[in-house]
Amino acid sequence: NAGVTQTPKFQVLKTGQSMTLQCAQDMNHEYMSWYRQDPGMGLRLIHYSVGAGITDQGEVPNGYNVSRSTTEDFPLRLLSAAPSQTSVYFCASTSWSVGEAFFGQGTRLTVV
């Protein structure tokens, strides 16, 4: 059981480039989320989804897009990377309304 898998683990982008961070879960969870964590800070919610075809914005959605075409996958797209988006990105999935969240191991993104 792989749980929540994030790819890539590390990425360096140039300002203005676009890319997609991948997140996949094999636990058939309805709820999935994306967070970013800046150095020395807590996690901030970017976008979340309550099921396939349904997404909504979190605390810091600007500069990011998401879609949820399947239960398993929840990709995060950076439209035009900026140095302020340098961060560690975590994907999480939750099985039911009061269940625990399972987190991936993170993607460390540097924008130069």
Added chain:
Amino acid sequence: DAKTTQPPSMDCAEGRAANLPCNHSTISGNEYVYWYRQIHSQGPQYIIHGLKNNETNEMASLIITEDRKSSTLILPHATLRDTAVYYCIVRVGDTNAGKSTFGDGTTLTVKP
């Protein structure tokens, strides 16, 4: 979701109980209290959650006050491997399951 307040840091001697407090004075009747921890820069790990009764599992105990305005996570016999950032969050157990808001947490340092 209700806001939580945690001390930024705490120390604990190895082998002793670690008691981590969390204030959530604006918690609503249908909001659960969750605890996670993050070791180094790994993805957060679920520890325990509760609504109004005290809870215990193999990792920790959760004590929630009768008025539910605060709680305490207890690690009964802290080890060096328990050094981590501990997050207390509250959320409603419904479609907001994917919308958890994390603060900055408490950095627990277990000392030999």
